[in-house]
Amino acid sequence: MSNLNTTDERDLGGAGEQLSTAPREESAATVPAMGVIGWARWFWRQLTSMRVALILLFLLSLGAVPGSLIPQNSVDEMKVQTFKEAHTTVSPLYEKLQFFDVYSSVWFSAIYILLFVSLIGCIVPRTGQFVGQLRARPPAAPKKLTRLPAYATWRTEADPERVHEAALAVLRGRRFRSHVAGDAVAAEKGYLREAGNLLFHVALIVMLVAFASGQLFKSEGGKLVVEGDGFSNTLTQYDDFKSGSLFDTEDLTPFSFTLDDFVGTYERSGPQRGTPRTYEARVTYSEGADGKERKKVIRVNQPLVVDGTKVYLNAHGYAPVLSVKDGKGKEVYRTAVPLLPIDNNVTSTGAVKVMDGYRDRNGRKTQLGFQAFFVPTFAGDGQGTMFSQFPGADYPVLALNGYHGSLGVDSGLPQNVYQLDTSKMTEFKDSNGDKLKKRLRPGETMKLPDGAGSITFEGVEEWASFQISRQPASGWALAGAVAAIAGLAGSLFIQRRRVWVRAVRGADGVTVVEMAGLGRSESAKLPEELGDLALALHTEAPTAPGPEPEPGSGSDQPSEEPAEGAEK
Amino acid sequence: MNLAAATNENLAHTSNVLIYSSMAVYTLAFFAHIAEWVFGSRSKVGRTAAALNAPAAAASPVKVRVARRGGTAVLDRPEVITRSAAGTRDVPDGPGAAGGTFKGDLWGRIAVSLTVLAFAVEAGGVLTRALSVQRAPWGNMYEFSITFSTVAVGAYLVLLALKKNVRWLGLMLVTTVLLDLGIATTTLYTASDQLVPALDSYWLWIHVSTAIICGAVFYLGAVGTLLYLFRDSYENKLANGGTPGTFARSVLERLPAAATLDKFAYRVNAAVFPLWTFTIIAGAIWAGDAWGRYWGWDPKEVWSFITWVAYASYLHARATAGWKGRKAAYLALLAFGCWLFNYYGVNIFVTGKHSYAGV
Ligand code: HEM
Numbered sequence: 001m002s003n004l005n006t007t008d009e010r011d012l013g014g015a016g017e018q019l020s021t022a023p024r025e026e027s028a029a030t031v032p033a034m035g036v037i038g039w040a041r042w043f044w045r046q047l048t049s050m051r052v053a054l055i056l057l058f059l060l061s062l063g064a065v066p067g068s069l070i071p072q073n074s075v076d077e078m079k080v081q082t083f084k085e086a087h088t089t090v091s092p093l094y095e096k097l098q099f100f101d102v103y104s105s106v107w108f109s110a111i112y113i114l115l116f117v118s119l120i121g122c123i124v125p126r127t128g129q130f131v132g133q134l135r136a137r138p139p140a141a142p143k144k145l146t147r148l149p150a151y152a153t154w155r156t157e158a159d160p161e162r163v164h165e166a167a168l169a170v171l172r173g174r175r176f177r178s179h180v181a182g183d184a185v186a187a188e189k190g191y192l193r194e195a196g197n198l199l200f201h202v203a204l205i206v207m208l209v210a211f212a213s214g215q216l217f218k219s220e221g222g223k224l225v226v227e228g229d230g231f232s233n234t235l236t237q238y239d240d241f242k243s244g245s246l247f248d249t250e251d252l253t254p255f256s257f258t259l260d261d262f263v264g265t266y267e268r269s270g271p272q273r274g275t276p277r278t279y280e281a282r283v284t285y286s287e288g289a290d291g292k293e294r295k296k297v298i299r300v301n302q303p304l305v306v307d308g309t310k311v312y313l314n315a316h317g318y319a320p321v322l323s324v325k326d327g328k329g330k331e332v333y334r335t336a337v338p339l340l341p342i343d344n345n346v347t348s349t350g351a352v353k354v355m356d357g358y359r360d361r362n363g364r365k366t367q368l369g370f371q372a373f374f375v376p377t378f379a380g381d382g383q384g385t386m387f388s389q390f391p392g393a394d395y396p397v398l399a400l401n402g403y404h405g406s407l408g409v410d411s412g413l414p415q416n417v418y419q420l421d422t423s424k425m426t427e428f429k430d431s432n433g434d435k436l437k438k439r440l441r442p443g444e445t446m447k448l449p450d451g452a453g454s455i456t457f458e459g460v461e462e463w464a465s466f467q468i469s470r471q472p473a474s475g476w477a478l479a480g481a482v483a484a485i486a487g488l489a490g491s492l493f494i495q496r497r498r499v500w501v502r503a504v505r506g507a508d509g510v511t512v513v514e515m516a517g518l519g520r521s522e523s524a525k526l527p528e529e530l531g532d533l534a535l536a537l538h539t540e541a542p543t544a545p546g547p548e549p550e551p552g553s554g555s556d557q558p559s560e561e562p563a564e565g566a567e568k
Numbered sequence: 569m570n571l572a573a574a575t576n577e578n579l580a581h582t583s584n585v586l587i588y589s590s591m592a593v594y595t596l597a598f599f600a601h602i603a604e605w606v607f608g609s610r611s612k613v614g615r616t617a618a619a620l621n622a623p624a625a626a627a628s629p630v631k632v633r634v635a636r637r638g639g640t641a642v643l644d645r646p647e648v649i650t651r652s653a654a655g656t657r658d659v660p661d662g663p664g665a666a667g668g669t670f671k672g673d674l675w676g677r678i679a680v681s682l683t684v685l686a687f688a689v690e691a692g693g694v695l696t697r698a699l700s701v702q703r704a705p706w707g708n709m710y711e712f713s714i715t716f717s718t719v720a721v722g723a724y725l726v727l728l729a730l731k732k733n734v735r736w737l738g739l740m741l742v743t744t745v746l747l748d749l750g751i752a753t754t755t756l757y758t759a760s761d762q763l764v765p766a767l768d769s770y771w772l773w774i775h776v777s778t779a780i781i782c783g784a785v786f787y788l789g790a791v792g793t794l795l796y797l798f799r800d801s802y803e804n805k806l807a808n809g810g811t812p813g814t815f816a817r818s819v820l821e822r823l824p825a826a827a828t829l830d831k832f833a834y835r836v837n838a839a840v841f842p843l844w845t846f847t848i849i850a851g852a853i854w855a856g857d858a859w860g861r862y863w864g865w866d867p868k869e870v871w872s873f874i875t876w877v878a879y880a881s882y883l884h885a886r887a888t889a890g891w892k893g894r895k896a897a898y899l900a901l902l903a904f905g906c907w908l909f910n911y912y913g914v915n916i917f918v919t920g921k922h923s924y925a926g927v
Contacts, residue, residue, distance in 0.1 A: 050884060050887065051891075053884060054881055054884045054885060054891065057877055057880055057881045057884065058877075058878075058881050060877050061873070061874040061877035061878050061881070061906070064870050064873060064874050064877075065870075065874065067865055067870055068865075068867040068870035068871060068874075068914070069867075072865060074864070074865060075864065075865060075866065102865075103865050146649075147651070148651070149650060149651050150648055150649070150650050150651075151648065151649045151650075151651070152646040152647060152648045152649065153646070154646045211863065220860065220861075300858060301769040301771075301854075301857050301858045302857070303857065303860065310860055312858075312859070312860040467859075467860045469860040469861065471861065471862075474856065474862060477862065478849075478853070481845075481849040481852075482849075484845060485842055485845050485846050485849070488841065488842040488845060489842045492838045492839070492841065492842060492883075493839075513646075515646075527648045527650045530648050531646075531648045534646040534648065535646070538646050543646075
């Protein structure tokens, strides 16, 4: 620690100064003298103090907690909705406190913005100081070397000048910055510690800026594609789309792709039967408006990357192909209808909507709607349930029941494509007057009553849904992260330390050599290193025969108070 | 079932047997450690009190002869004298659990040997598990737990092999390893199987292995911090002329000095903090590949972040005057608490993108 207490400071002179550039702690009690400027300066000093940095860091982690326990809009809006319905008393309070949007809330932003202002306010002066330290030379030896955390001494017949020269050579050989200052050699090593520390803190800022700009400019949307269909990257093609506040539609990367095939494989046996093993979406894509066509397999962890835009495989399901004939026997509809999975074995539900082209037996225009329930692997006849036994399409069965009338799609209200609004529709009834419903195998047909035509389950396609996202500045975030780790390693693993060698000719004509080391932390390495240095120097200036010198015989007697070495 | 599946089943079975065997050996090591502490208690120690009650002794610099490589016979080598920092108590380290008694030391050695054996058996269990599932053995909490304790014991043994003064960790470590394995084999057990596609990435190897190493080493640091707190109040009491209870006098007396424990905890935490930073970044890169965003405030991400910030607070606290010692120690414990919650709490209580691992 650079903050040596006053007695020691007097003893050590400037020797221990600026071994780091950590700001001095000022007492929080020092209240500003007067005026706006006084207050502003006080506020700034407080903000950039280590104590406040510590408090802010602590608040940041504390502030992140509610976001992990309460559902977040940014993660899952549906969940937030469910939560609000279930907890009607606390929800308004949470809403006020922005607990459903913790990470973009005013208070959370305030904490991290203050923290980063503090960080900048901390780094700038420290960088200046550090540059100053790099230019300056290691400070001269303190008067009493005996007070330092590691100390060695011996008597030698070599000249003091000779000892100093040898010391310089030894120290420089070990990459200490060293020079002769007064009656001693002063040397210092480990500047990379401070450099690493500054690099780390700067890298934090780079990461934050990159993350923030990524959030502001990002775009993210979803698209469900049935095998054989395609997607091109324009706003209208998305099923849903979210973007940062500074996003511009011009930013969408032009490209398109077609889903050729989706392959899912599942564990066939054992306790984990049915667990997905591979998901592969085989696509043909082209960059730009009409670039060359290329093939690519998109897997869960392997997105398709086109010029910074990534296409991820998100989910998959089945899309039974259905055809509808009208009363005249004319095919008026043939589509693969994507259904939504409702369980792990891909039991799926959805709606078939025949909007136009259909005419009933009397030639009148009307609309048809079917509720569809699909299982890729049926338990077998008589097994009762219409729940799938396995996620693969081993034994697909589709159950349908139908309506005719108005689908209500023109009402202007947005409609869920997977649900049927039956308020203006009439249910088809069978000859017994019961609800018309049937389970179909591929190739089978359900006849509609009274010559209303028929619907045929032609086969099964699969669909895959993709998340198409672009988050600029990820490269910067990564670079910042790498720099942060490098800086951190330098800051935590490198020791900054100083060594002094004083050689003075004593009254008896014999030279007394004293060596001492001071580090920011009281590490076992410091005395070890000093021992090595002493040994190296000792071979150049061996011990003179005669009485062993008292420690500190070059100056006064050892004092009672040990010197402060920073401790860690 | 095909042949490959059958061998896998066999390997999985072997793995279970090995894990149970390691638990048996750890139990023996546990008793050996207990014996070490019991025999050690017969020694008369009380060096701490002596050091604290004789201020003159504290002021005299400790002489250390620095060992030199090669041991070349240079006569009259210069000697390095070290002094400790002002304000720290100059208290010698305790003699260790064995208390300097021959019998205690013998049992301590037996305990360490048994720990080595148990470690080898447990590592075998983890390895066969990995072979049986043909992937990194970190797909669910059971696998995570067995690997975690293996790595913690491994780190401890490495420190021992490096001749660091860490045998005092032994009893606590073996006890918690038994606890961890007990929970793993009873409530967390999952039959061995392959991974869901989302976990199938080489980032699994990188991200999860470093996460486990960090957790294991943070754990050693946390034990050091906890013992530091006890030992520190013991020393405080002695320094203020109080008389600690017999338990404290017997047990805490034999631990290293508070300053040593504190330093140990700091070193360990500081050494893995960069690795923890890397773990989070590797996780972010993986998330970027798997989910289309590198950071999305998923509960697991949030808690890794909280843990990271908590450890950063601890490091800052250490660097700032007035926050050293006990206050910083509380922060370190809090930070480890965050890590634990991230591992157990988030998997069990919170649902998020990370909750597919079958608990
Ligand atoms: C996102 C916020 C921050 C993080 C994660 C962070 C993290 C760290 C870490 C890990 C260290 C190394 C500790 C050590 O050397 O033992 C450190 C050191 C340091 N930090 Fe920060 N820091 C942050 C913000 C700040 C701020 C706002 C300030 C200024 C007020 C600051 C000032 C310092 C100083 C002066 C040191 C060096 C202390 C020394 O010389 O030992 N940091 N920081």
